[in-house]
Amino acid sequence: MAFELPKLPYAFNALEPYIDAGTMEVHHGKHHAGYTNNLNGAIQGSSLEAMPIEAILKDVSKLSPAVRNNGGGFYNHNLFWTVMAPNAGGEPQGEVGKLINKSFGSFSEFKEKFSTAAASRFGSGWAWLVVNDGKLVVGSTPNQDNPLMDISELKGSPILALDVWEHAYYLKYQNRRPEYIGNFFNVINWAQVEKNLNSALG
Amino acid sequence: MKHELPKLPYALEDLAPVISSQTLEFHYGKHHQAYVNNLNNLIVGTKFENADLETIVREADGGIFNNGAQVWNHTFYFSAFSPKPKAAPAGKLAEAIIADFGSFEQFKEAFAKAAATLFGSGWAWLVKDAYGHLEIVQESNAGNPLRTGLTPLLTCDVWEHAYYLDYQNKRPDYIQEFWSIVDWSVVEYRFGK
Ligand SMILES: [Fe+2]
Ligand SMILES: [Fe+2]
Numbered sequence: 191m192a193f194e195l196p197k198l199p200y201a202f203n204a205l206e207p208y209i210d211a212g213t214m215e216v217h218h219g220k221h222h223a224g225y226t227n228n229l230n231g232a233i234q235g236s237s238l239e240a241m242p243i244e245a246i247l248k249d250v251s252k253l254s255p256a257v258r259n260n261g262g263g264f265y266n267h268n269l270f271w272t273v274m275a276p277n278a279g280g281e282p283q284g285e286v287g288k289l290i291n292k293s294f295g296s297f298s299e300f301k302e303k304f305s306t307a308a309a310s311r312f313g314s315g316w317a318w319l320v321v322n323d324g325k326l327v328v329g330s331t332p333n334q335d336n337p338l339m340d341i342s343e344l345k346g347s348p349i350l351a352l353d354v355w356e357h358a359y360y361l362k363y364q365n366r367r368p369e370y371i372g373n374f375f376n377v378i379n380w381a382q383v384e385k386n387l388n389s390a391l392g
Numbered sequence: 393m394k395h396e397l398p399k400l401p402y403a404l405e406d407l408a409p410v411i412s413s414q415t416l417e418f419h420y421g422k423h424h425q426a427y428v429n430n431l432n433n434l435i436v437g438t439k440f441e442n443a444d445l446e447t448i449v450r451e452a453d454g455g456i457f458n459n460g461a462q463v464w465n466h467t468f469y470f471s472a473f474s475p476k477p478k479a480a481p482a483g484k485l486a487e488a489i490i491a492d493f494g495s496f497e498q499f500k501e502a503f504a505k506a507a508a509t510l511f512g513s514g515w516a517w518l519v520k521d522a523y524g525h526l527e528i529v530q531e532s533n534a535g536n537p538l539r540t541g542l543t544p545l546l547t548c549d550v551w552e553h554a555y556y557l558d559y560q561n562k563r564p565d566y567i568q569e570f571w572s573i574v575d576w577s578v579v580e581y582r583f584g585k
Contacts, residue, residue: 216560216561220560220561221561224561255511259511312458312533312534313512313513313514313532313533313534313551314512314513314552315512332512333511333512334511334512355512355552356513356551356552356553356556357552357556357560357561360552360553360556360557361556361557361560364418364422364553364557365418365422365423365426365553
């Protein structure tokens with residue numbers, strides 16, 4: 191069974207003006223599609239074909255760089271599209287809002303920590319909000335690594351992700367990564383993050 | 393010592409359509425400049441405050457290395473280009489390329505593959521080892537072959553910022569076009585030093 195590129199849950203232009211339609215089209219249609227195809231190519235004919243992506247990533251140190259890179263790229267973008275939405279952003283309510291306050295002191299402290307993680311990742315990578323042992327943790331990973339991977343320093347169940355590869359923002363923001371990060375907060379789909387939190391906590 | 397952004401040996405629009413003036417405006421004017429500025433800020437009060445750039449590239453770690461090496465790498469990258477380049481190597485460099493890669497075409501193929509397959513941000517390099525043999529190496533992020541005792545001769549920046557405005561996800565197209573602005577007289581000079 192091959193992995194499939196998920197449909198975007200909104201139109202290419204739905205996140206304008208924060209993320210432009212041109213970027214979404216290449217990002218989803220070329221980059222994410224590329225990772226998906228290359229992942230399928232890398233696992234073809236192996237027992238990995240029958241496994242969920244999370245299980246593959248968990249033991250990725252035993253697998254080829256192609257599985258690590260493309261499996262990560264497939265999973266990370268899947269999550270990324272769903273944690274954004276039009277008419278979203280603002281401050282989270284519910285359990286995730288409470289847990290953010292408990293873990294970081296306040297929403298603005300969380301926002302600052304997450305933004306710093308995203309801005310200071312040198313080269314390509316991702317910023318994350320993860321659940322680890324019932325607590326929320328912020329961090330970043332290089333390239334397409336993620337906190338589910340056994341090789342990752344940052345560990346936990348991802349509930350929010352931000353792509354800081356240059357392809358995620360270069361057409362609109364060029365070298366201004368911090369501006370892209372600031373605008374990401376206008377499209378965070380906190381309702382989905384709440385769902386992700388609930389499934390992570392079981 | 394205070395590090396400075398070196399002048400480009402051509403105008404911003406001179407490399408178009410291979411590299412657009414818009415790309416150079418950001419790549420040279422913003423990214424390269426930011427690495428220079430960051431480096432100057434980071435070295436204050438450290439043992440690298442008075443070091444030359446090559447010493448920083450060889451010996452520093454963390455943010456000083458990242459920014460210092462990115463200054464060095466970009467200067468090296470930009471200075472190999474010309475709007476009227478010598479299109480192929482001659483003399484001793486041509487002989488070494490044939491000896492170590494079979495032919496100029498085979499070298500270009502191997503270098504292009506290294507540039508295309510480097511995952512994430514980084515650089516592909518043509519280098520000379522201590523015995524004068526040529527090799528192709530990949531370096532992630534700010535990586536620089538001086539750290540492993542190799543002599544850099546040519547580099548291709550494959551950070552997405554180097555090509556995204558002009559080629560988007562099509563990195564192989566950028567690499568293919570890259571050859572038409574490489575000035576082999578510069579590479580010959582570096583090889584002969
Ligand atoms: Fe991406
Ligand atoms: Fe660059």
